[in-house]
Amino acid sequence: MQATAHIIDGKAAARRLRETVAIEVSRLQQAHGLRPGLAVVLVGQDPASDIYVRNKGRQTNEAGMLSREYRLDASVSEAEVLELIDTLNRDPEIHGILAQLPMPAHIDEQRVIETISPQKDVDGFHPLNAGELANGTPGALVPCTPLGCLFMLREHFHGDLSGQNALVIGRSNIVGKPMAQLLLQESCTVTIAHSRTRDLPAVCRRADIVVAAVGRPEMVRGDWVAPGAVVMDVGINRLPVEGGKSRLVGDVAFDEVCQVASAITPVPGGVGPMTIACLLRNTVIAACRQAGVSCELP
Numbered sequence: 001m002q003a004t005a006h007i008i009d010g011k012a013a014a015r016r017l018r019e020t021v022a023i024e025v026s027r028l029q030q031a032h033g034l035r036p037g038l039a040v041v042l043v044g045q046d047p048a049s050d051i052y053v054r055n056k057g058r059q060t061n062e063a064g065m066l067s068r069e070y071r072l073d074a075s076v077s078e079a080e081v082l083e084l085i086d087t088l089n090r091d092p093e094i095h096g097i098l099a100q101l102p103m104p105a106h107i108d109e110q111r112v113i114e115t116i117s118p119q120k121d122v123d124g125f126h127p128l129n130a131g132e133l134a135n136g137t138p139g140a141l142v143p144c145t146p147l148g149c150l151f152m153l154r155e156h157f158h159g160d161l162s163g164q165n166a167l168v169i170g171r172s173n174i175v176g177k178p179m180a181q182l183l184l185q186e187s188c189t190v191t192i193a194h195s196r197t198r199d200l201p202a203v204c205r206r207a208d209i210v211v212a213a214v215g216r217p218e219m220v221r222g223d224w225v226a227p228g229a230v231v232m233d234v235g236i237n238r239l240p241v242e243g244g245k246s247r248l249v250g251d252v253a254f255d256e257v258c259q260v261a262s263a264i265t266p267v268p269g270g271v272g273p274m275t276i277a278c279l280l281r282n283t284v285i286a287a288c289r290q291a292g293v294s295c296e297l298p
């Protein structure tokens with residue numbers, strides 16, 4: 001009988017990063033009178049987004065930062081969203097702007113993303129920041145979910161990922177592509193798999209590191225994973241259960257994979273909490289750049 005995998009505690013890792021962020025925030029306040037501020041723009045209603053936004057707001061305040069929320073009706077025009085972003089771009093109290101995705105269909109998300117000032121783009125979705133990440137420019141603003149995965153992987157591998165065969169399942173601009181860039185920078189041998197990949201289970205079995213970011217509940221099965229592999233589960237899927245309730249599951253069949261892998265992130269309590277902690281970190285880094293002061297954050 002194979003021992004069960006080490007469960008990577010994303011909640012604890014996120015708590016540690018948030019503490020480091022809070023210490024840096026109070027240092028910036030004392031040394032420079034600088035208080036990093038984050039604005040979140042939400043269009044329409046979505047129960048999952050609500051939880052995310054509430055957690056973000058609370059944790060931003062707990063870290064000693066300014067948090068503002070802009071909730072717009074689902075019927076708002078694209079021009080109004082762009083106008084709000086333009087106002088926030090010029091607001092000196094705001095150093096980070098997050099436009100929550102997805103947006104209603106009548107709003108062009110790419111246009112929204114490109115309207116956010118690259119300096120305030122704490123999601124790292126602006127083409128300028130994506131390009132800097134691809135170029136390996138030091139200090140690029142990096143998307144929070146992949147960055148959180150990277151921090152957990154570095155900790156697990158004691159800082160050295162070089163030579164590992166890493167498989168990223170999913171090719172989105174938000175997770176898959178930036179994750180692949182980060183792993184490449186760590187000198188992993190990176191494969192990106194997607195819906196057209198032939199024989200994904202066989203490709204997966206060759207990987208030392210698997211990052212699953214496809215949005216398909218429990219897609220990665222136990223017999224897809226090499227013994228001893230490290231598995232990061234980015235998926236957040238709500239599965240209906242009897243009684244009208246729902247259960248949160250990842251893109252990985254946790255009970256199966258934890259019999260084979262050496263380490264795995266759970267859902268909830270894995271990648272999600274680290275995503276928010278990285279958002280706070282990016283906001284502090286953005287604030288320091290805008291104020292022209294140095295920043296002491298990992």
Ligand SMILES: Nc1nc(=O)c2c([nH]1)NC[C@@H]1CN(c3ccc(C(=O)N[C@@H](CCC(=O)O)C(=O)O)cc3)C=[N+]21
Pocket residue numbers: 049051052055098099100101102123144145236248267268269270271272273274275276
């Ligand atoms: N511009 C933009 N940037 C984003 O980063 C972004 C976005 N839009 N739209 C929505 C998705 C989703 N997302 C989550 C982050 C953390 C948790 C999280 O903390 N989850 C906890 C709690 C989950 C729960 O219990 O509901 C956990 O996994 O343990 C969830 C979801 C960021 N997203």
